[in-house]
Every structure is written in structure tokens, then in C-alpha cells.
Amino acid sequence: MKNRLLLLCGLLMASGTVLADGPRLPRELDKTWLEECGSCHIAFPPSMLTADNWRRMMGGLDKHFGANASLDADSAAKISAFLERNASSRGQRNASSTLRITDTSWFVHEHDEVSPATWRDPKVKSAANCAACHTDTDRGLYKERNIVMPVTRR
Amino acid sequence: MFRSIVMTLALAAGFAAGFATFPAHAETPRDMIAGYTQEAVRNQPGFAASAERGRTFFARKWNVTDKMPSCAACHGERPNAEGSHVITAKPIKPLAPAANPERFSSLAKVEKWFRRNCTEVVGRECSAAEKADFVQFLATAGGA
Numbered sequence: 001m002k003n004r005l006l007l008l009c010g011l012l013m014a015s016g017t018v019l020a021d022g023p024r025l026p027r028e029l030d031k032t033w034l035e036e037c038g039s040c041h042i043a044f045p046p047s048m049l050t051a052d053n054w055r056r057m058m059g060g061l062d063k064h065f066g067a068n069a070s071l072d073a074d075s076a077a078k079i080s081a082f083l084e085r086n087a088s089s090r091g092q093r094n095a096s097s098t099l100r101i102t103d104t105s106w107f108v109h110e111h112d113e114v115s116p117a118t119w120r121d122p123k124v125k126s127a128a129n130c131a132a133c134h135t136d137t138d139r140g141l142y143k144e145r146n147i148v149m150p151v152t153r154r
Numbered sequence: 155m156f157r158s159i160v161m162t163l164a165l166a167a168g169f170a171a172g173f174a175t176f177p178a179h180a181e182t183p184r185d186m187i188a189g190y191t192q193e194a195v196r197n198q199p200g201f202a203a204s205a206e207r208g209r210t211f212f213a214r215k216w217n218v219t220d221k222m223p224s225c226a227a228c229h230g231e232r233p234n235a236e237g238s239h240v241i242t243a244k245p246i247k248p249l250a251p252a253a254n255p256e257r258f259s260s261l262a263k264v265e266k267w268f269r270r271n272c273t274e275v276v277g278r279e280c281s282a283a284e285k286a287d288f289v290q291f292l293a294t295a296g297g298a
Contacts, residue, residue, distance in 0.1 A: 040241075040242055040244060041239070041242040041244050042244065065241075066221065066241065067241065067270075067274070068270045068273055068274050069270070070269075070270065072266075123243075124243075125241075125243045126241065126242060128242065129243045129244075
């Protein structure tokens with residue numbers, strides 16, 4: 001009986017991690033994507049936005065959040081396919097009308113304990129600078145044990 | 155003895171793999187300076203690339219946009235040290251080949267970034283003459 005309970009707990013936990021597809025990097029890592037979308041900032045995991053969000057973003061790379069990220073058509077097509085294939089399946093929680101991950105409801109919820117002063121810290125600069133706090137973004141690890149909060153003394 | 159053979163084999167395999175990933179015809183800063191100079195001479199007979207003009211261009215504050223006033227804003231004042239993206243704060247590896255041998259080894263990559271960064275910082279594409287000067291400056295900027 002006790003064993004059964006343990007097994008049940010284990011199963012629940014396992015399904016929990018499967019459902020939480022938010023921050024994980026996909027098993028297939030497209031090289032073109034890593035290089036092109038990881039040059040100005042970290043390569044944000046495709047599962048952080050919806051397929052529709054990525055499609056819209058890829059349609060306007062020349063005006064990309066204040067930067068010119070335009071690409072040749074071949075690379076753009078390859079990257080779009082990769083992003084859409086690995087996009088979030090969680091619907092509204094990962095959808096963003098501004099196309100910013102930092103405006104999705106899950107991001108706001110996960111970060112509701114981060115103070116305004118921390119967001120403005122010169123070492124952070126922008127909420128999109130995930131690597132300022134999450135130290136293992138290149139491996140797609142966003143858990144609490146992979147966080148070191150920056151502190152700037154004045 | 156056995157170990158050294160294994161080491162040699164491993165090294166040889168490593169080299170072979172290294173060469174295999176290298177582009178068919180290697181592209182170097184020197185090739186790029188020559189190519190851009192050839193293009194520039196068509197409009198400016200007698201043009202020769204100048205590291206000094208390249209340095210001035212690198213540091214010049216165009217102030218076309220608030221966020222991206224100059225090349226040095228992201229690439230750092232010293233091209234053989236690391237820079238930092240003005241908006242995202244992502245570290246950018248040094249631009250000078252002496253400090254980062256991967257630089258100016260792919261014409262396609264160099265053209266892509268000239269196109270993006272010149273339109274943002276200068277407000278237009280860079281001329282062949284400006285590119286020749288820029289690469290000349292970086293190719294001669296010493297190690298760290």
C-alpha cells in the first residue's frame with residue numbers, strides 16, 4: 001500500500017514535469033537558430049511563446065524590438081519551422097500580444113516576487129536579460145537552484 | 155608508448171575534423187580588405203585602406219539613434235576586449251582577430267552584420283571604403 005502511494009506520487013510528479021513545458025529547451029537544437037537568435041541575447045526557448053507569436057515575430061525581423069535582425073529567406077524559413085515545431089502548447093499562458101516573453105502571464109506570475117528595484121538594477125538592465133539572474137540559460141535551466149540574484153552596491 | 159600513439163591518433167582526428175568544418179576556401183581579414191578595396195577603387199581611384207580612418211569610424215558618435223550612438227557602444231572602446239550589447243547587456247566577444255580568431259573569417263557573416271549595424275548606427279549602409287578601413291583597423295589592433 002505504502003509502495004503504491006509512493007508510486008502514485010512519483011507518477012504525479014513525473015507528469016508534472018512533462019506538463020511544465022515552459023522553459024525547457026527542445027531536444028533538437030537547430031544550429032541556425034542558436035547562432036542567429038542567440039547573437040544579440042540568449043536564444044530564448046521556443047516553448048516560451050506560441051507558434052502564432054513566433055510566426056508574427058519572424059515576419060517582422062527588420063523591426064525587432066528596436067533592432068534590425070533581418071535574415072536571408074533560407075535561414076528565416078528554417079528558424080520559423082523550428083520555432084513553430086517546438087512552440088508552447090499551453091495556449092494563453094504563453095501567448096503575448098506584444099510578442100515579448102516578459103509580457104506573458106506565466107512570466108509575470110513566476111516573477112511576482114522580484115522587486116521593481118531589482119528589475120532596474122544596472123546589472124539587469126532589462127527583464128529580457130534572463131542570464132543576469134538565471135545562470136544556466138544556455139542549458140535551458142531556470143529552476144531556483146540555477147538562480148543567482150545580482151546585487152549592485154551603491 | 156601506447157598512450158602516445160593514442161594521443162597522436164586523437165590529435166590527428168581532431169585536426170581532420172577541424173579542417174572538415176572549415177569553409178572550402180578560407181576567408182581571412184586580408185581577403186576582405188583586398189575585396190572591399192577593389193570595390194572602393196572604382197569610385198575613388200587610388201583608394202588605400204587606412205587603419206587610422208577605421209579607428210575614427212569605430213569610435214565616432216553618429217548619434218542617429220539614442221540607444222546605439224556608435225560602433226564602440228556595443229563593441230567596447232577597445233576592440234580587443236569584450237563588449238556588451240547596449241540593450242540586452244549580452245557580452246560580445248572581441249572584434250579584433252588578434253583576440254578572437256573567429257572574426258572576419260566568413261564574408262557572409264561580416265556582410266550581414268555590416269548591413270544590420272551600419273543601418274542602425276550610421277543610418278545607411280556602409281561604403282566599401284568604410285568597410286575596408288574598418289577591417290584594416292581591426293586586423294592591426296594588437297592582442298589583449
